[in-house]
Amino acid sequence: MYEHDVIVVGAGGAGLRAAIAAKNEGADVAIVSKLHPVRSHTGAAEGGINAALREGDSWEDHAYDTMKGSDYLGDAPAIEALCKNSPNEVIQLEHWGMAFSREEDGRVSQRPFGGLSFPRTTYAGAETGHQLLHTMYEQLVKSGVQVYDEWHVLNLAVTDEERPEDRTCHGVVAYDVQTGEVSGFRARNGVILATGGPGQAFDHTTNAVSCTGDGQAMAYRAGVPLEDMEFIQFHPTSLPSTGVLISEGVRGEGGILYNAEGERFMFERGYANNDGELASRDVVSRAELTEVNEGRGIDDEYVHLDMRHLGEERILDRLENILHLAEDFEGVDGLEEPMPVKPGQHYAMGGIETNENGETCVNGLYAAGECACASVHGANRLGGNALPELIVFGKRAGKHAAGAEMEPAKIETGQRGEYETAEIDSPVTLGEPGSFGDADAVADGGTVAEGGSVDETSIVERAVEAERKKVDELLSSDGIHHSEVRSDLQTTMTRHVNVFREEEGLKQALRDIREARDRYEDVAVSDPSRTFNTDLLQTIETRNLLDLAEAITIGALAREEFRGAHWRAEAPERKDDEWLKHTMLSWNDGTPELWYRPVILEGEDKTYEPKTRSY
Amino acid sequence: MSTQVPKGEEVESTTDEAASSPGKQRRDTAKADRAGQQEKQREAEERAKANEDTVQIKVFRYDPEVEAKQEPRFDEFHVPFEKGMTVLDSLMYARDHYDPSLTFRHSCRQAICGSDAFFINGSQRLGCKTQLSDLDEPVRIEPLPHQDVVKDLVVDMDHFYEQMHAVEPYFDPDELPDGELEEQRQSRANREKIKMSTRCIWCGACMSSCNIAAGDNQYLGPAAINKAYRFAMDEREGEARKQERLEIIEQEHGVWRCQTQFSCTEVCPKDIPLTEHIQELKREAVKSNLKFW
Ligand code: SF4
Ligand code: FES
Numbered sequence: 001m002y003e004h005d006v007i008v009v010g011a012g013g014a015g016l017r018a019a020i021a022a023k024n025e026g027a028d029v030a031i032v033s034k035l036h037p038v039r040s041h042t043g044a045a046e047g048g049i050n051a052a053l054r055e056g057d058s059w060e061d062h063a064y065d066t067m068k069g070s071d072y073l074g075d076a077p078a079i080e081a082l083c084k085n086s087p088n089e090v091i092q093l094e095h096w097g098m099a100f101s102r103e104e105d106g107r108v109s110q111r112p113f114g115g116l117s118f119p120r121t122t123y124a125g126a127e128t129g130h131q132l133l134h135t136m137y138e139q140l141v142k143s144g145v146q147v148y149d150e151w152h153v154l155n156l157a158v159t160d161e162e163r164p165e166d167r168t169c170h171g172v173v174a175y176d177v178q179t180g181e182v183s184g185f186r187a188r189n190g191v192i193l194a195t196g197g198p199g200q201a202f203d204h205t206t207n208a209v210s211c212t213g214d215g216q217a218m219a220y221r222a223g224v225p226l227e228d229m230e231f232i233q234f235h236p237t238s239l240p241s242t243g244v245l246i247s248e249g250v251r252g253e254g255g256i257l258y259n260a261e262g263e264r265f266m267f268e269r270g271y272a273n274n275d276g277e278l279a280s281r282d283v284v285s286r287a288e289l290t291e292v293n294e295g296r297g298i299d300d301e302y303v304h305l306d307m308r309h310l311g312e313e314r315i316l317d318r319l320e321n322i323l324h325l326a327e328d329f330e331g332v333d334g335l336e337e338p339m340p341v342k343p344g345q346h347y348a349m350g351g352i353e354t355n356e357n358g359e360t361c362v363n364g365l366y367a368a369g370e371c372a373c374a375s376v377h378g379a380n381r382l383g384g385n386a387l388p389e390l391i392v393f394g395k396r397a398g399k400h401a402a403g404a405e406m407e408p409a410k411i412e413t414g415q416r417g418e419y420e421t422a423e424i425d426s427p428v429t430l431g432e433p434g435s436f437g438d439a440d441a442v443a444d445g446g447t448v449a450e451g452g453s454v455d456e457t458s459i460v461e462r463a464v465e466a467e468r469k470k471v472d473e474l475l476s477s478d479g480i481h482h483s484e485v486r487s488d489l490q491t492t493m494t495r496h497v498n499v500f501r502e503e504e505g506l507k508q509a510l511r512d513i514r515e516a517r518d519r520y521e522d523v524a525v526s527d528p529s530r531t532f533n534t535d536l537l538q539t540i541e542t543r544n545l546l547d548l549a550e551a552i553t554i555g556a557l558a559r560e561e562f563r564g565a566h567w568r569a570e571a572p573e574r575k576d577d578e579w580l581k582h583t584m585l586s587w588n589d590g591t592p593e594l595w596y597r598p599v600i601l602e603g604e605d606k607t608y609e610p611k612t613r614s615y
Numbered sequence: 616m617s618t619q620v621p622k623g624e625e626v627e628s629t630t631d632e633a634a635s636s637p638g639k640q641r642r643d644t645a646k647a648d649r650a651g652q653q654e655k656q657r658e659a660e661e662r663a664k665a666n667e668d669t670v671q672i673k674v675f676r677y678d679p680e681v682e683a684k685q686e687p688r689f690d691e692f693h694v695p696f697e698k699g700m701t702v703l704d705s706l707m708y709a710r711d712h713y714d715p716s717l718t719f720r721h722s723c724r725q726a727i728c729g730s731d732a733f734f735i736n737g738s739q740r741l742g743c744k745t746q747l748s749d750l751d752e753p754v755r756i757e758p759l760p761h762q763d764v765v766k767d768l769v770v771d772m773d774h775f776y777e778q779m780h781a782v783e784p785y786f787d788p789d790e791l792p793d794g795e796l797e798e799q800r801q802s803r804a805n806r807e808k809i810k811m812s813t814r815c816i817w818c819g820a821c822m823s824s825c826n827i828a829a830g831d832n833q834y835l836g837p838a839a840i841n842k843a844y845r846f847a848m849d850e851r852e853g854e855a856r857k858q859e860r861l862e863i864i865e866q867e868h869g870v871w872r873c874q875t876q877f878s879c880t881e882v883c884p885k886d887i888p889l890t891e892h893i894q895e896l897k898r899e900a901v902k903s904n905l906k907f908w
Contacts, residue, residue: 035730036776038816039723039729040728041722043723043728043816044727088795094799095788095791095799096786097785097786097788097846097852104803108798127814130816138785138786139786141784208723208724209723239699241698242699242701242724242725243724244724244725325725328701328744329743329744331699331748487711525715527716529716531766532718532765533718
């Protein structure tokens with residue numbers, strides 16, 4: 001068993017920032033990550049980091065824009081924490097040497113971005129995430145934080161009290177990818193989940209293959225609610241064969257979208273008569289899919305994004321990277337032919353419920369970054385707001401876990417304070433009542449102790465035993481390959497829980513997920529090796545995707561309104577009277593329970609009044 | 616073949632332990648029953664082969680722990696071809712449809728995570744950035760040469776990481792501005808100067824292609840020297856720090872080992888002018904009048 005004060009799971013932007021912050025508070029910190037830190041998906045971020053740095057701008061304006069962008073489903077205390085802390089965090093990155101793009105006078109450049117009232121997006125070319133990730137990894141090396149890389153965390157070691165709010169997390173169980181060893185990691189102070197989003201629940205995503213939402217699924221099964229999972233951002237221009245992102249910059253420079261009939265459909269079909277191709281992401285994605293559904297797609301799948309008319313010189317000057325992407329990942333020469341594009345899953349606004357200090361309702365368990373939901377993005381995330389979330393909330397969680405003095409949080413977690421419960425209108429049984437993978441194994445072990453309390457180390461040990469058993473079972477049993485289950489799951493999610501959602505489709509998705517769960521009962525790992533068994537690890541990831549896909553679909557079915565990225569055929573308008581509340585889903589030991597918590601629109605000095613979201 | 620398969624006691628003992636454990640025996644028996652599943656996979660591949668538009672890939676296989684794979688060998692797969700398909704796509708297809716034990720690192724699929732540098736048709740390339748249509752068939756896919764093979768296409772990256780860490784790869788300025796919100800100034804020209812060097816994704820292709828690194832295990836190698844360049848050339852760090860950095864890269868296994876063969880520059884998937892950067896550091900070192908070996 002390994003032992004540290006703070007264990008950080010995941011090593012992207014949020015995990016690295018959390019580890020450095022905890023270390024600076026004097027804690028003994030370790031990172032446990034299934035990937036080496038520099039492989040993390042943060043590196044793929046292109047856009048930038050929003051921060052109110054300059055005269056004429058203010059954190060209040062940034063907060064206002066973010067709240068409006070969230071379609072009034074963000075919580076004001078979280079949004080204000082983001083916007084107040086972002087400038088310091090950006091300058092911290094600069095002091096750590098990050099290669100920001102610069103102005104003539106040598107200061108960090110900022111550019112305009114969608115939904116922002118001031119050009120406040122700092123950036124490093126079109127590779128801001130790469131620069132951020134590497135800058136922070138460099139500082140991590142300097143700080144001497146221990147990294148267990150290629151250690152795949154299988155589960156959390158959490159106590160078994162009846163109410164999740166009474167439980168405590170004492171560590172994690174991880175699998176050493178190189179050797180197949182299953183070990184416990186005891187965390188004396190806290191565990192911070194920084195494991196990213198669940199993009200692989202969809203078959204067409206800009207997310208990396210590793211984005212399987214492991215932390216979300218583990219926290220969910222340990223009793224932490226998932227919040228606002230139905231809000232998934234679909235980016236309108238991803239390449240059809242791989243999902244690689246083609247930046248909004250192409251349309252910004254004047255790129256045009258055409259359907260199979262050669263129509264400039266954004267105008268000719270009346271989707272956005274003013275802004276055309278530059279309408280907001282959700283509008284363009286819905287328009288593209290309507291074209292395809294009505295038979296005007298190319299190969300029944302995608303539309304064309306044409307930038308040839310911009311001329312070679314301008315393209316090479318401002319969009320060179322796009323030429324490489326189209327050539328390398330689609331085999332298309334953007335100077336000679338239009339590029340095929342279609343909407344792709346891009347970002348999850350929802351996630352593990354936390355307050356503005358990164359705490360979940362389980363003691364000693366924290367979450368930060370895309371896997372968490374504080375909530376900053378509400379129903380829709382603005383471009384340039386994902387990276388500041390990583391560093392601001394990564395740092396806050398790291399400090400808090402290390403025991404630093406911090407202002408108590410205003411946001412409530414778990415079933416405390418104001419909330420209402422609700423029924424789920426599902427055509428099938430949901431979840432996994434009392435089966436593989438939930439917290440039961442730990443719970444059962446915990447209650448065995450005679451009369452007295454179970455000590456912390458043995459809670460971790462029992463969790464280790466439970467995971468060893470599961471691994472042995474997966475390796476020794478016979479059955480189907482997980483990839484069949486995963487690909488069916490991804491297909492149904494992209495078909496029914498995409499940019500267009502309607503009741504019958506969502507119910508069909510729940511049926512398909514049920515069937516996939518049942519088939520998952522029969523999966524087995526055919527690679528018998530203990531050495532670098534990716535077959536085993538992907539099989540375990542697929543289980544996580546099943547739980548998360550179900551949570552996304554339950555939320556989408558429950559929310560009968562159109563807000564931000566979530567659109568329902570039955571109710572295509574925002575309903576503030578009924579729906580200014582977060583969708584909360586608790587695992588409830590295998591029988592998912594739906595409930596709602598009101599959104600917090602009261603900020604420090606003002607209340608944000610919901611207005612029509614138009615740009 | 617230049618691919619190095621580790622030998623020695625350590626591997627040996629793990630194998631023995633695994634072979635004798637009851638879990639392992641149970642697993643092996645269960646696997647033997649799995650003929651049906653494998654038959655299905657073979658049929659799928661036969662069907663794919665009968666179809667004209669397929670690509671043939673030959674993939675290096677090795678697993679120290681699995682008896683049938685202890686002797687390195689090549690497996691052939693026929694993968695249905697689609698426009699835009701990359702080498703990585705073909706590997707994923709073969710794994711998901713024919714052989715789930717086929718093992719390789721990958722994540723981003725867009726040349727940014729640096730996980731999937733392989734030796735493809737005789738040169739170091741990223742699997743995700745290499746179009747099948749650009750390659751001669753059968754496409755031969757091997758692990759990076761000059762690195763220990765862990766399994767199939769997975770190599771041990773520890774040595775590469777150690778060399779990267781050896782150059783003190785972190786920004787460490789002589790001084791910082793006083794104000795908490797005050798940024799350091801950097802000229803556009805200076806940012807442009809270090810830009811290419813900051814693009815490295817730690818894929819290890821350059822190190823694997825380098826003859827010098829193959830012969831001198833302690834040679835820092837192109838990627839680590841490029842990392843040192845990234846900081847030594849950054850005007851924000853200051854002169855004192857720069858001197859220290861030049862001392863690091865001037866050590867016995869540093870820049871002076873490079874014989875300007877350009878192989879690293881040729882294979883770098885991010886087009887970093889590695890050899891030029893090494894040459895420039897040599898000139899800087901001479902300029903700053905340090906003594907060298
Ligand atoms: S310098 Fe180029 S080839 Fe070498 S590790 Fe970096 S990206 Fe890869
Ligand atoms: S998969 Fe990330 S670089 Fe190829």
